[in-house]
Amino acid sequence: MIKRLKAFLMYILVFVGGILAAWAFWLEPSSLTTQRYSLTMAHKNNFSPLRIGIVSDIHIGRFFGDEKRLERIVGTLNDEKPDIIVFLGDFVAQRSAEAFVKSAHQLKKLEAPLGVYAVLGNHDWWSGKTDVVQALTTNNVQLIDNQHIDLKWKGAQLRLIGLGDYWEDEHLWDYIAAHKASEIPSIAITHNPDVFPRIPSDISLVLAGHTHGGQVNFPIINSPIVPSQFQDRYRYGLIHEDGHHLLVTSGTGNSILPVRFRVPPEVVIAEVAFTSAN
Structure with missing residues (x-):
């Protein structure tokens, strides 16, 4: 009886382990969710959503x-x-831009009245970045690392600032x-x-990626590895500190291992407004 019970429990463990492995190594990494945020911030100048x-x-x-993923x-x-689209870096993997360059033509299909903008990530730098930069600019994506651009929207202005990789x-x-408020x-x-604790005081909101949300998030112990000196503090989501907001996305890809668990790949849609009424 005891042997049969042990065998039964072993089968259950193998079955559950197989399901979890399939989920973490295939189903969740190949999924794509849409995460939504709505944020209204105080400013002396109003700005429509x-x-x-x-x-x-x-x-x-x-x-x-791969290219189908990008499509x-x-x-x-x-x-x-969306009114505007931003990419937050790490277009490439394995220190090689070859696959991204071949797929980048998909970016020309993007539609946003205020344009498409991007900054580079550490993997883009590690690839040599030249091919990444060319692939982006050729396909109507404007790089704004350590630059800013003033956008006009519904009779008001917004400054979009690109901060280079930390x-x-x-x-x-x-x-x-050298930044002027x-x-x-x-x-x-x-x-x-x-970079969030060191941003200029006039920046109300920072959009960032890099952490993959920890890529795996276990019950109780959360994410054991977060590529940030602040660990869980800036791992994921909407954070408010010292009058500023930080939104960290889990991104769409994987790093080191082809695994995600309870941190699904995501595209983020954020409705952002400024009002003097707050």
């Missing part, structure tokens, strides 16, 4: 990051009809040091959220 499509960490060339991401974004871009700190609402896009 802006619909922002946000994508990070595509990692084309590794496991589930699916583009289709999901277009279906949401790990790799040596010009980031010079740009921040803007009188208009400002949003920054960057790859690594670790």
Whole structure:
């Protein structure tokens, strides 16, 4: 009787383990969800709600990051009809831009009246970045690392600031040091959220990726590995500190291992507004 019970329990463990493995190594990594946020921030200048499509960490060339994957991401974004689209870096995987360059023509299909903008991530730098930059600019994606652009929307202005990669871009700190505060609402896009405590005071919202949301999130112990000096503090989601907001997306791709568990790949749609009424 005891032997039969042990055998039965072993079968159950193997069965459950198989289901969890299939989920973590195939079903969840190959999925694509849409995460939504709505955020109204205080500013002396009002700014009507802006619909922002946000994508990070595509990692084309590794496991589930192929051209069909990018085509699916583009289709999901277009279906949401965003006013502007931003990419937060790490277009490539395995320090090679070859697969991304071959797939990048899909980006030309993106539709957003205010345009498509991007910053580079650490993997893009590790690939040599030249091919990534060319692939993006050729396909109507404007790179704004350590630059800003003023956008006009429904009679008001918004400053979009690109902050270079925290790990790799040596010009980031010079740009921040030379930054002059803007009188208009400002949003920054960057790859690594670790820059958040050092952002200029006039930036109300920072959009970042890099962490993959931890990529796996176990019950009780959460995510054992988060590529951030702040660990779980900036792992994922909407964070508010010292009058500023940080939105960290889990991204769409994988790093190191082709696995995700309770941290599904996502495209983010954020409705952002500024009002003097707060």
